[in-house]
Amino acid sequence: MNKNSSHILAAAITKAASKQTYYTIRLFVDRGRIADAYRAYGYFRWVDDLIDDETGAQDDKIVFARRQQDLLEACYRGETANDLRPEEWMLVDLIRADTETNSGLQLYLRHMMAVMLFDAERRGRIVSQAELSEYTRNLATAVTEALHYFIGHDDPTPHHQDRYVAVTAAHITHMLRDAHSDAEAGYFNIPGEVLQRRGISPQDVESDAFQEWVCSQVRLARQSFEAGRACTAQVKSLRCRLAGYAYIARFEWLLQVIERDNYCLRAAYPERKSVRTSLWMAWSTLTSLPKHGAARL
Numbered sequence: 001m002n003k004n005s006s007h008i009l010a011a012a013i014t015k016a017a018s019k020q021t022y023y024t025i026r027l028f029v030d031r032g033r034i035a036d037a038y039r040a041y042g043y044f045r046w047v048d049d050l051i052d053d054e055t056g057a058q059d060d061k062i063v064f065a066r067r068q069q070d071l072l073e074a075c076y077r078g079e080t081a082n083d084l085r086p087e088e089w090m091l092v093d094l095i096r097a098d099t100e101t102n103s104g105l106q107l108y109l110r111h112m113m114a115v116m117l118f119d120a121e122r123r124g125r126i127v128s129q130a131e132l133s134e135y136t137r138n139l140a141t142a143v144t145e146a147l148h149y150f151i152g153h154d155d156p157t158p159h160h161q162d163r164y165v166a167v168t169a170a171h172i173t174h175m176l177r178d179a180h181s182d183a184e185a186g187y188f189n190i191p192g193e194v195l196q197r198r199g200i201s202p203q204d205v206e207s208d209a210f211q212e213w214v215c216s217q218v219r220l221a222r223q224s225f226e227a228g229r230a231c232t233a234q235v236k237s238l239r240c241r242l243a244g245y246a247y248i249a250r251f252e253w254l255l256q257v258i259e260r261d262n263y264c265l266r267a268a269y270p271e272r273k274s275v276r277t278s279l280w281m282a283w284s285t286l287t288s289l290p291k292h293g294a295a296r297l
Contacts, residue, residue: 006089007035010042028243029150037150043090065120104149111142129191140167152237166228169221173251180267214263249284
């Protein structure tokens with residue numbers, strides 16, 4: 001499979017899965033990195049969809065996730081197998097183009113692969129707070145490093161303790177949003193320690209104890225978003241800041257809805273795709289921009 005073919009496939013997967021992500025990449029990513037940004041999203045979208053597929057045995061999904069991890073390691077050793085699927089060539093082409101030592105792309109790939117493997121292995125079992133914290137840490141590291149690798153790459157970005165907090169907050173919010181559907185699929189986003197202490201099950205999302213836990217998570221996400229917003233304000237690239245603020249706005253909107261619902265989680269939030277919600281997110285993004293200081297595109 002040639003490199004252009006993997007680009008076309010990756011762009012098609014991205015557009016079919018998330019038009020918002022597809023156009024965000026087209027508008028904000030550095031011109032020379034657009035194809036690789038589609039590969040990065042498209043590859044893991046494909047992996048995640050196969051792992052989440054309701055059909056097939058869990059053992060097979062774990063074998064599949066480990067195959068992907070082995071492929072990643074082989075590629076960074078300069079090895080390439082011959083029996084690859086078309087989607088796996090997206091990963092091969094990404095790594096072949098990665099010439100930086102300890103690049104943001106490599107951090108993204110390794111941490112996101114850890115997220116995929118954990119999802120494959122955790123299905124059907126209660127997980128601990130430590131496991132969920134590590135899960136969130138891997139996801140936050142992956143997404144943050146990808147953002148700074150693909151957008152405004154040539155501008156220095158903040159490297160301090162708050163670098164990952166915005167995406168950490170987003171992942172906390174994301175797990176609240178999907179608590180219903182994830183529990184039905186066998187993914188439990190509430191720690192086993194909380195379930196045991198409160199005497200509830202992962203399906204008891206309407207119980208007072210579950211809602212109290214949701215309230216604590218919303219407060220944690222709010223605090224983390226505040227720190228993340230301040231960190232984003234230090235980024236020199238205007239495109240990167242806009243993308244960061246837009247990402248935050250998507251999840252802050254959801255926090256508002258959960259608060260209005262008195263911390264009772266719903267099975268779905270269809271209004272998040274409405275025009276009104278899109279306008280609110282755009283307003284929140286633009287008004288987050290600092291009122292001073294020069295910005296670079």
